Amino acid sequence: MLSNLLSEQRERPLSVTSRPLATATSRSSYSPAAILTISTFNPTHPRSTAALPQTPRLHTRQQNIDLALQIFHYAAKFHPGFSHNYDTYHAIIRRLSRAREFEPVESLLSELRRSEIKCGENLFIDVIRSYGLASRPDSALKTFIRIEKFGVQRSVRSLNTLLNALVQNKRYALVHVLFKNSKARFGVTPNVFTCNILVKALCKKNDVEGAVKVLDEMPAMGMVANLVTYTTILGGYVARGDMDSARRVFGEVLDRGWVPDATTYTVLMDGFCKLGRLVDAIKVMDDMEENGIQPNEVTYGVIIEAYCKDKKSGEARNLLDDMLDKKYIPSSTLCCKVIDVLCEEGKVEDACQLWKRLLKKNVTPDNAISSTLIHWLCKKGQIWEARKLFDEFEKGSIPSVLTYNMLIAGMCERGGLCEAGRLWDDMVEKGCAPNDFTYNMLIKGFCKVGNAKEGIRILEEMLEKGCLPNKWTYSILIKGLNDSGKEEEVINVLSMAMSNEGIGRETWDFLFAEMIDNLDSGTCDLNRILMESVS
Structure with missing residues (x-):
């Protein structure tokens, strides 16, 4: 056990007994019948109608999808005088679609069709959109085609939803085909939004000339292009790197x-x-503000990232401050890039001030931001500051395995194995399971202080816990054993590895090469390793 590894190095023994995580949601202890009785029905008045309309709201409020579906079915089967209508079907189908539970969605759609209940188009728009988001464009198309079987007339709204789903899934050619046949095949007249989706599809497939042709043909179709049309074509030229044409469209x-x-x-x-033309980009931003157009969070993100790429940490930090002052919430990725460029230029204190400013502006730094700053603090040898920041972060958030790993790695790198062990305790007690990186850092820490043999015991525990060692686990440990003059222990490590059924190709190649090296040096008992792995 890992607790035994550090018991001689600190007073409090290290415990690695994991406690199971509490589940985020649990199944209700009530049956559907009990829930409906308590929430919506008076058992002495089974035909009471005052509470009946609550049933669709009840099943859509349920956190548990399965339970919501059970309530839906139970209400129709066991409560006299109640039958589902379009609203209740729409509510449950929308909920299931958003949860990507498409099998019951299809079952309910078949049931709805047989019921001959009068439907509305919105139900199908929700299903088409959900299929698109779930990367199932063919199912979205099939849903659109069968709308009329439910007695519903398709409109341009469902067509546009379908075309957007196809663009999301890069089915650009199909977008063009459907657009051309929308009137004749589906009885739907495209509008300017439909044209804009087609223009977007053409630009996405790098056919900007085709997009311009659609723009030119729009007046003949009775449509007037709008700012979105031109912005989409401008974006097509930008994607090509053709800034002269982009400027012409802007003009x-x-x-x-x-x-x-x-x-x-x-x-x-x-x-x-x-294209690295940051000066031109800043000039556009200046023109924008002069014309009374305020930058949004995407605008800030584009320029800040460009500053980071050019290693202009001061400008990036100032613009991020301006963004926060205007109540915009920067993305986690953007904050990490600013912290990286600040720390790369030795401005770790400025990065810490940025972290505190995010807190002050009620933009709680997440695990990615905090782990990035912890990494840099540890790299600069400021382990105590990293620990303080970790403790501050933990007051309002739950550290992830990434955040724990960054601090444990820093402690092990600086020889702080006792502190790393205490943090390991804290990690396990709070239900955050260590991963291969965590184990590798501890093994590396022990090897660094010349105690590679303890690394073997960590490897044993790693295997016990079902965490699969990788190439680096064995590489760190074998190098540590060789450096500390314990070459004979390498055979034990190789034997343990051979007994592990989950070895990946890269790890196996490394181990095989290591065995060959040990054979050449006369230290590897290949027969023993093979016999132990078979047994």
């Missing part, structure tokens, strides 16, 4: 007397940033 927007919005400006700025 056409101005020539029409339109005021570009934050999205249009941001797309243009992003194009310059991707």
Whole structure:
């Protein structure tokens, strides 16, 4: 046990007995019948109608999807005078679709069709959208095609939802086919939003010329292009790196007397940033503010990332401060990039101040942000500061295995095995299971202080806990044993590895090479290893 490994090095023994995590949600102790009786029905008045309308609200309020479905079925079967209608079917199908429980969705749709209940298009729009988000474009298309079988007339709303789902799943050619046949095949007349989706699909497949052709044909179709149309084409040119054409489209927007919005400006700025033309991007941002258009969080993100890429940590930090002052919430990834560039330039204190400023602005730093800063504090040798930041973070958040790992790694790297052990205790007691990185850092820590033999015992515990060692686990341990003159123990490690059924290809290649090296040096008893692995 790991507790025995550190017992001689600190007074409090290290316990690694895991406690099971409390489940986030648990199944209700009530049956569907009990819930319906308590919540909606008076048992002495089975035909009471005052409470009946609560049933659809009840099953949609349920956190547990299975229980919500049980309530739905129970209400129809066992309560006289109650029958489902379009609203109750729509409520449960929407809930199941969003949870990606498509098998019961299809079952309910078949049931709904047989019931001949009059339906609305919104139900199918929800299902199509959910299929698109779940990367099931074919199912979205099938749902659109069968709408009429339910006695519902398709409209441009369901068509646009389908086309968006196809664009999300990169089925660009099918978008064009459906657009061309929408009137003749489905009786749906496209509108400007449909055209914009087609333009987006063409730009996504790098056919900007085709998108421009659609733009030119829109007046003949009785449609007027809007700012979204032009911004999408501008984005198509930006994706190609053709900033001259992008500027020309931007000029056409101005020539029409339109005021570009934050999205249009941001797309243009992003194009310059991707080409390393930060000065041009900043000029666009200045023009934007002069024209009274306020940057949004995406605008800030584009410029801040460009500053980080150019290693301009001060400018990135200032712009992030400006973003916070305007009540925008920066993404975790953006904050990590700013912290990285600050720390790379030796401004760890500024990074710590940024972390505190995020707290002050009620933008709680998440595990990614906190672990990034902890990593840099440990790298600079400021282990105590890293621990203080960890404790502060823990007051309002639950540290992830990543956050624990960064601090444990820093402690082990600096020889603080006792502190690392205490943190391990805390991690396990709070239900956060160590992973291969955690074990590897502890093994590396012991090897670094010349106690590689204890690393073998950690490896044994790692295998006991069902955590699969990787190439680096064995590499760190075998190197530590060789460096400390315990070559004979390498055979035990190789034997343990051979007995492990879950060895990956990369790990196996490493171990095989290690065995060959030991054979060459005369220290490897291959027969013994093979016999132990077979037994």
